[in-house]
Amino acid sequence: MQVRNNYMKKSLVQFITEEYSIAQAREHLERTGFRCVPILDKTKTKFLGNVYEIDTYKYKGSLADSVLQIADDKDAVVYEDESFYRVFFTIKKLPFLAVLNTNQEFVGILTHAAVMSVAEDAFAISSKGHSITIAVYDFDNTLKTLTKIVSKHSSIQSLITLHSSKFVRQIVFTVPETIEEKALANLRKDLTEANFKIVHEDQLLTNS
Incomplete structure (x- = not known):
């Protein structure tokens, strides 16, 4: 998945x-x-940073000064053809990232809300289902x-796979809510017999 599919x-x-x-x-x-x-x-093509409302009040100089005096997050950028994976390490607590094209031109923003939406899709949070987390030691x-x-x-x-420690990796998968209890029980049994350790289960319910 690329950034270009999700930015404003x-x-x-x-x-x-x-x-x-x-x-x-x-x-x-x-x-x-x-x-x-x-x-x-x-x-209106080059990104020069962000301005926060709080900084306009904290500024000790003249309000007639250029907004560039309080420009922040000048490196908070991502390219539209980049993998979405990198975004999770870049956005952190920022409200958004500026999106640039290959010519270094500003083409939009990728909001924190959009990133969270992609994360929710990855975990199937927006869908009803049964989530199972297993721990594995040998990922091969x-x-x-x-x-x-x-x-x-x-x-x-x-x-989705998660690094939970240096030696253990967790895998989280979701099956539909329509799975019958007998099938779910057999799934647990087969996973255990195959040496998969089930560490957590969740019943996912949507807010709709």
Whole structure:
């Protein structure tokens, strides 16, 4: 999955330019209701950082000064053709990442909410089902064996691997809520007999 499939296009983003003063930036933030917006250059193509509303109040200089005086997160960027995997290590506590194309031009933003939505899809949180977490010590050929066992009893809604420690890896998979209890019991039995350690189970319920 690439970033280009999930970001908000530039035409929908409430950005300001380097020509704004700190006072103008504050007014823009208050009017739009955002706590942070991107700053672009005069041509509206280059990303120069973010401005946070709180910083417009903390600034000790003149409010007539350039907004660039309080520009933050200048390196908080990701490229639209990059793998989504890298985003999880970059966005952290940021409200969004600026998205650039191959010409280093600003094309939009990838919001924290969009990243969380992708994570929810990976864990099948938005779907009803039964989630099972197993711990494995020897990862070689594990996925092939695991999917073969699960497929005997049910379809697989989602599957994700997690590094829980240096020597142990966890695999979380979800099967549909329609799986019968007998099939679920047989699945547990087959997993145990194949030396898979079940460490956690969850019944996933949607909020809809």
